[in-house]
Amino acid sequence: MNEALGYIFSLGFVYSILRVTTPILFATLGSVVAERAGTPNIALEAIMLFSALGGALGSGLTGSLWLGFLIAIASGLLITVMLAFFSLRLKADIILAGIALNLLGVGGTVFIMYTIIHDKGNTSSIATKTFPNLVIPGLNNVPVVGEILSGHNVLTYVAFLMVIVVWMLLFKTRLGLRIRSVGENSKAAESVGIHVERTQWIALLISGFITSLGGAFMSMGYMNGFGQNMVSGRGFIALAAAAMGQLHPVGAMFSALLFGTADAVSNVLAAARIPDELVKMIPYIVTIVGLVIYSVSMDRRKKKRVVRETRELS
Amino acid sequence: MNKVRGFSMHNVRPWLTRNFTIVRLTAAILIGVLFAVVIIFLISDDAGAAISKLFTGALQSKRRFGNVIELMIPLTFAGLSVSVMFKANQFNIGTEGTFYAGGAVAAMIALCVPLPPFIHPLTAILAGGFVGGLICLLVAALKVKWGTSELVTSLMLNYVVYYLFKYIMFTGSGLKDPNSGYISTYKMPEDATLGLMFTGTRIHYGLILMVLAVVLVSIYMHRTKWGYALKLTGENMTFAKYSGISVSGVILASQFIGGLIGGVGGAVQVLGMYERFQWSSLPGYGFDGIIVAILARKNPIFIPVAAFFLAYLRIGSDAMSSSTSVTNEIISIIQSIIILFVSAQVFLDSYRQRMVVREVVDRNE
Numbered sequence: 001m002n003e004a005l006g007y008i009f010s011l012g013f014v015y016s017i018l019r020v021t022t023p024i025l026f027a028t029l030g031s032v033v034a035e036r037a038g039t040p041n042i043a044l045e046a047i048m049l050f051s052a053l054g055g056a057l058g059s060g061l062t063g064s065l066w067l068g069f070l071i072a073i074a075s076g077l078l079i080t081v082m083l084a085f086f087s088l089r090l091k092a093d094i095i096l097a098g099i100a101l102n103l104l105g106v107g108g109t110v111f112i113m114y115t116i117i118h119d120k121g122n123t124s125s126i127a128t129k130t131f132p133n134l135v136i137p138g139l140n141n142v143p144v145v146g147e148i149l150s151g152h153n154v155l156t157y158v159a160f161l162m163v164i165v166v167w168m169l170l171f172k173t174r175l176g177l178r179i180r181s182v183g184e185n186s187k188a189a190e191s192v193g194i195h196v197e198r199t200q201w202i203a204l205l206i207s208g209f210i211t212s213l214g215g216a217f218m219s220m221g222y223m224n225g226f227g228q229n230m231v232s233g234r235g236f237i238a239l240a241a242a243a244m245g246q247l248h249p250v251g252a253m254f255s256a257l258l259f260g261t262a263d264a265v266s267n268v269l270a271a272a273r274i275p276d277e278l279v280k281m282i283p284y285i286v287t288i289v290g291l292v293i294y295s296v297s298m299d300r301r302k303k304k305r306v307v308r309e310t311r312e313l314s
Numbered sequence: 315m316n317k318v319r320g321f322s323m324h325n326v327r328p329w330l331t332r333n334f335t336i337v338r339l340t341a342a343i344l345i346g347v348l349f350a351v352v353i354i355f356l357i358s359d360d361a362g363a364a365i366s367k368l369f370t371g372a373l374q375s376k377r378r379f380g381n382v383i384e385l386m387i388p389l390t391f392a393g394l395s396v397s398v399m400f401k402a403n404q405f406n407i408g409t410e411g412t413f414y415a416g417g418a419v420a421a422m423i424a425l426c427v428p429l430p431p432f433i434h435p436l437t438a439i440l441a442g443g444f445v446g447g448l449i450c451l452l453v454a455a456l457k458v459k460w461g462t463s464e465l466v467t468s469l470m471l472n473y474v475v476y477y478l479f480k481y482i483m484f485t486g487s488g489l490k491d492p493n494s495g496y497i498s499t500y501k502m503p504e505d506a507t508l509g510l511m512f513t514g515t516r517i518h519y520g521l522i523l524m525v526l527a528v529v530l531v532s533i534y535m536h537r538t539k540w541g542y543a544l545k546l547t548g549e550n551m552t553f554a555k556y557s558g559i560s561v562s563g564v565i566l567a568s569q570f571i572g573g574l575i576g577g578v579g580g581a582v583q584v585l586g587m588y589e590r591f592q593w594s595s596l597p598g599y600g601f602d603g604i605i606v607a608i609l610a611r612k613n614p615i616f617i618p619v620a621a622f623f624l625a626y627l628r629i630g631s632d633a634m635s636s637s638t639s640v641t642n643e644i645i646s647i648i649q650s651i652i653i654l655f656v657s658a659q660v661f662l663d664s665y666r667q668r669m670v671v672r673e674v675v676d677r678n679e
Binding site: 042082086089090091092093095096097099100101103104106107108110111114115120233236237239240243275277278280281284285287288291292295296298299 | 357405407456459460461462463465466467469470471473474477478480481484485486601604605608641643644645646647649650653654655657658659660661
C-alpha cells in the first residue's frame with residue numbers, strides 16, 4: 001500500500017497519466033466536434049474498436065505501419081459513415097443508431113478477427129506494428145519536466161496537439177462557425193443559407209477521424225495488438241468527459257485528464273493487492289461524480305440566469 | 315399489372331399503408347438476414363450447411379428448441395425493462411446492471427436466508443427486483459433533479475454495479491465456493507431455485523413468471539392512467555406538463571419499474587438456470603433488451619415475439635458455429651443492421667407515399 005502511495009507521487013505516475021489519457025482524449029475531442037453540430041456521436045466505442053482492429057490487422061498483415069494506420073482510420077470512418085448515413089439520410093434517431101453500432105462493436109470486431117486470423121481472443125499471432133516513442137531532444141535532459149513530457153508515443157503528442165487543432169477549427173474557421181450555428185439552431189442556420197445536413201456530415205466525419213486516432217493508439221501504441229473488447233468503455237467515458245468539459249476542447253482536455261488520472265490510479269492500486277473489482281470501479285465512479293457535479297453547477301447557473309432575467313423584466 | 319392491382323392488392327394495400335411499420339420491420343429483417351447470407355457465402359466453403367444451420371439449427375432437437383425458450387425468458391424480461399424505460403423517452407440503459415445485481419441479490423437470499431419453499435424463491439426474486447429498481451431510480455433521480463444525462467450515468471453505473479456485486483459475491487462475503495473448480499458461489503438450496511417445467515430441456519417455471527410480467531406490463535401500459543401518462547410524457551414532455559401530468563413523477567416511476575423488471579429478470583435467470591451464482595462477467599441481456607424493445611416497438615405484447623425471434627437466431631447461430639467454420643458473432647451484425655433499418659424513419663418512405671397515392675387513385679376509380 002505504501003509503495004503504491006509512493007508511486008502515485010512519483011514522476012513515472014504523471015507520465016502514465018498522459019499515456020492512459022491519450023485514447024480518452026481523442027474520443028472526447030471527437031465527441032465535442034459531433035455534439036457541437038447537434039449530432040451526438042454515441043458510437044465512439046464502436047469506432048475505436050473497429051479502428052483498433054483495423055490497425056492491428058492492417059499493420060500485422062501488410063507489415064507496414066502506415067498502411068495499418070490508414071486501414072485503422074478507414075475502419076473507424078466506415079462506422080462513422082454508417083452512423084451519418086442512417087441518422088442524417090434515413091432519419092434514424094442518432095442515439096439509437098449509435099447504440100446499434102455499439103452493439104456491433106464487440107461482436108463485429110471479434111467476427112472479423114476470427115474470420116481473418118481464426119482467433120477470438122487477440123491478434124497476438126500476427127506482429128502488429130506500433131507507433132514509436134518520441135524522445136524530444138533538449139527537453140529530455142530537463143529534470144522533472146523532461147521525465148514527464150518526453151519519450152511518449154507519437155500519438156500522445158498528436159492527441160494534445162489535437163486540442164489546439166479542434167479549438168482552431170471550432171472557433172477560428174468558417175467551417176467551425178457553421179458547425180456551431182447548426183448545432184445551436186439548425187433552423188436559423190438554414191435560413192442564412194448554411195447546408196445543415198452537409199455540415200453535420202462533415203462534423204461527424206471529423207469526429208470519426210479523431211476518434212479513430214484513439215482506436216489506432218489502443219492497438220498500435222497503448223497495446224501491441226488487438227484484444228477482444230479492448231476499448232472497454234473508454235468511448236462512453238469520453239461522452240461523459242465531453243459533457244463535463246462543456247463541449248469546449250480545453251475543458252474536454254481537463255476532464256479527459258481527470259478520467260485518465262482515475263484510470264492510472266486504478267492501475268497502480270491493482271498492483272497493490274487491493275481487490276481488483278473495487279479498483280476497477282474507480283474510473284466509473286469518478287465519471288458519475290464528475291458528471292453530477294457538472295450538472296449541478298449547470299443547473300444552478302441556469303436558475304440564476306432565470307432569476308436575473310425575471311428581475312430585469314420587472 | 316393492372317389485373318393484379320384490381321384484384322388482390324385492392325384489399326391489401328390500405329391495410330399495408332395503415333400498418334406500414336410492419337412492412338418496414340419485415341424489410342429490415344430481410345435485409346439483415348440477406349446481408350448475413352451474403353457474408354457467409356463470401357467467407358465460408360460450406361456456406362449451404364452454415365446457412366441451413368443458422369435458420370433451422372434451433373429446430374434440430376428438443377434440447378435445441380428448449381434452449382430457444384430458455385433464452386427467450388431473460389430476453390423478454392430485458393425487453394420489457396427497456397421498453398418501459400424508453401417509453402418515457404429516457405435512454406436509460408441500466409438494464410444490464412440490474413440483471414447482474416438482481417441475480418446476485420437473489421442468489422444471496424437463496425444462500426443466506428432460510429425460508430420455506432415457494433416463499434424462498436419468491437422473496438429472492440422480489441428482493442432482486444427491488445435492488446434493480448433502485449439502480450434505475452438513482453439514474454432517473456439525477457436526471458430529474460439536475461438534468462444529468464441518463465444515458466451516460468446508466469452506462470457508467472452498469473460497470474459500478476457489476477464490479478460492486480462481483481466483489482460482494484466472490485470476494486467480500488465468503489459465499490465463494492473454493493472447491494467448485496470455477497468462479498462460483500456455494501450451491502443454492504434446491505427449495506430456493508425455480509424447478510424444471512419440461513423434462514429433456516432446461517425450461518423452468520420462470521416461463522410462467524415471464525408470461526405474468528408480459529401481462530402486467532401490458533395492463534400497466536395500455537389499461538391504466540399511469541400508462542397513459544407515461545405515453546404522453548414520452549411523446550411530448552411539454553404537452554404532458556401542461557396537461558397537469560407530473561412529468562418527474564412519471565419518469566421516476568417508470569425508471570423504477572423498468573429497473574425492477576430487469577432485476578426480476580436477472581433473479582429468475584439465476585434461480586432458474588443455475589445451481590450456483592456464476593456470472594463472472596456482465597451477462598449482456600440488458601443490451602439484448604434494447605434490440606428486443608426496438609423490434610417490438612416498445613409494445614409489451616410483441617416483446618415475447620421479438621425475444622423468441624432473437625433467441626431462435628442465437629441458438630441457430632450457436633448450432634452453426636459448432637459445426638461449421640462460421641462463428642456465431644455474425645448475429646451481432648444481423649442485429650445491428652436490423653435495428654438501424656427499423657429505426658430509420660424515412661426508410662421505404664417514398665414507397666409508402668406511392669402506395670398511399672395509388673390507394674387514393676384506386677378509391678376514386
